Amino acid sequence: MKHLNKLLVAVLMLAGISSQAQDSNNPWAISFGVNAVDTRVSAASSLEDQFSEFFNAKDHWNILPSVSYINVSKYVGSNFSFGLTGSINKIDKFVGPRVNNQDYTVSNPGDLSYYGIDGVINYSLMNLIKSKSIDPSAHVGGGYTWLGDDARGGTVNAGLGLAYWITENVGVSYRATYKHSFDSREEASSVPTHMQHFAGLTFKFGGKDTDGDGIYDKDDTCPEVAGLKQFNGCPDTDADGITDASDACPEIAGSAEFNGCPDTDGDGIADKDDACPDVAGLKTLGGCPDADGDGIADKNDKCPDVKGPKENNGCPWPDKDGDKVLDKDDKCPDVAGTVANNGCPEVSDEVVKRLNDYAKTILFDSGKASFQQQTYPVLEAITAILKEYPNSNFSIEGHTDSDGKDAANQTLSENRAAAVKNYLIEKGIASSRLSSAGFGESKPIDTNKTKAGKANNRRVEVKLVK
Structure with a gap:
């Protein structure tokens, strides 16, 4: 030893x-x-x-x-x-x-x-x-x-x-x-x-792999940045087959034709050079479309579907609905409205009352935000009315009776109001026109001591946002 x-x-x-x-x-x-x-x-x-x-x-x-x-x-x-x-x-x-x-x-x-x-x-x-x-x-x-x-x-x-x-x-x-x-x-x-x-x-x-990509530094063209073996250790962040160093758009997948940049709308103009990358357009208009062919890009055309002069921002001078609001300024050119409401019809108190008469009949599954089958015709009727007033905004409000815990009722009222709003959006009402809120049991319109009163308090209201 x-x-x-x-x-x-x-x-x-x-x-x-x-x-x-x-x-x-x-x-x-x-x-x-x-x-x-x-x-x-x-x-x-x-x-x-x-x-x-x-x-x-x-x-x-x-x-x-x-x-x-x-x-x-x-x-x-x-x-x-x-x-x-x-x-x-x-x-x-x-x-x-x-x-x-x-x-x-x-x-x-x-x-x-x-x-x-x-x-x-x-x-x-x-x-x-x-x-x-x-x-x-x-x-x-x-x-x-x-x-x-x-x-x-x-x-x-x-x-x-x-x-x-x-x-x-x-x-x-x-x-x-x-x-x-x-x-x-x-x-x-x-x-x-x-x-x-x-x-x-x-x-x-003892092998050195600084960037930890499994490629040793001596064989790694990009030794300090993790990359792929097929690119000698260099990265291809967007996985488009073009290394980041040669990719003009390294974080967005594209094609070799555009140096790694995408052409989302397929109009032959890379997105980075396309003023309208999501809509196919013309090279003469920077990649933007001109639906009415009046030489004005749709994004700059106040009337993109109707030919009009450049001096009128691409809109025709006529007033098709006769409400004294020129089509170029008319938010509802096919429906007569008022000048004060930008050519769109104004929502009257009677219309609001009609909306809420329908809203009171909306029925949900007990304790849930899902609709009962007989409610869908009511929702369709509300949708039709809102479409008549495309320039008006509305708030959907949910209310519950006093049964259950306050927090649960608050959440349930919010979810039910949101369910109505989402249904209307799915049916074509612009999301920017709608908002929703829940008030739980805080705003009763009847007593919570009777079955009928509780039924009245469990409601949805539609309000005009001015």
């Missing part, structure tokens, strides 16, 4: 592996696992004898049943990596030579401690065989071995390895290393030539 500290310090400073394909993306690698020492090599009398029982682990291998080696190395380029391997073991099977062609003699020298530290130059063959996961390799190097308290000596090493990469950075590896000893002493305490086997897990690390 007295050499263990030396071993650990050396390993932590520079430990190397010899059976994993490091690269410039992940230049550092570390592996650890179990090693086995086989001294039969020094006892073999021929080359054939060397390999005859190469994997006879049961009879000849010395294995410490724990993590017994650790390695770290650095990739140096051209499929080569360099580092150190540190290992520990216990020798309880010391193999002696054959006698008269009999089996090897195996003795127990008394659980000799084994420490090894080896420099390794490894060459990966993975690129040669064009594999993404199978990684054969060859390695050479040298080291120093301590055996028990007295034996120690240098070795020259060579061997083969095989790794399988489960992921880009994690693999399982095996290597076999022949260690030729330079301890020339004849004593039994000398370090013999031997084989050492290593099996374990390998982890690669």
Whole structure:
């Protein structure tokens, strides 16, 4: 154990592996696992004898049943990596030579401690065989071995390895290393030539990916901004197939024809240059339409559907509905109205009363904002009246009786008023003309002590907004 500290310090400073394909993306690698020492090599009398029982682990291998080696190395380029391997073991099977062609003699020298530290130059063959996961390799190097308290000596090493990469950075590896000893002493305490086997897990690390997009900086054209592999690490925010750097509209999907900008209305003018990007128009009018063909863009035409002179803002001079409000100024040119109401008819008290007569008959499902089936004709009648006054605004108000909690009644009244408003909008009433509010039980029009009174208090009112 007295050499263990030396071993650990050396390993932590520079430990190397010899059976994993490091690269410039992940230049550092570390592996650890179990090693086995086989001294039969020094006892073999021929080359054939060397390999005859190469994997006879049961009879000849010395294995410490724990993590017994650790390695770290650095990739140096051209499929080569360099580092150190540190290992520990216990020798309880010391193999002696054959006698008269009999089996090897195996003795127990008394659980000799084994420490090894080896420099390794490894060459990966993975690129040669064009594999993404199978990684054969060859390695050479040298080291120093301590055996028990007295034996120690240098070795020259060579061997083969095989790794399988489960992921880009994690693999399982095996290597076999022949260690030729330079301890020339004849004593039994000398370090013999031997084989050492290593099996374990390998982890690669050290690659720099500043923007965290999975593309290493050395291959990333945009190393500080997360991007896509197909664009060499550059982003395409709007996913239109054009990198942000080449995209005139990087946050809105477009086409290559318009340098990455969209043409929403399909009029051949990119939205960024189109004064009316949502409506197909003419190039001569900056992409805006001219529905009536009077040479005035609809957005500047007070009468976009009727031809009119430019001096009259595109409106004809006639007053079609005869209400003495010219069509160019008439908000309701097809319905006679008043000058005070911009040519639209004014809502009378009688109309408001008619609206509320209908509104009182609106029925909801109990405790809900959904309509009962018989209510839909009433809502259609209200819609028809509102369409007669397109320039008037209305407020829909909801009320409840006093049953239940105040907060629940308040919410229910708001939801019911909103339900009526939304129905009217769905039927063509402009949302800008409508508002809704709920008053819960705060504005009763009858007593809440009778069933009939409560029924009257549960109501919807329509009010003209002046």
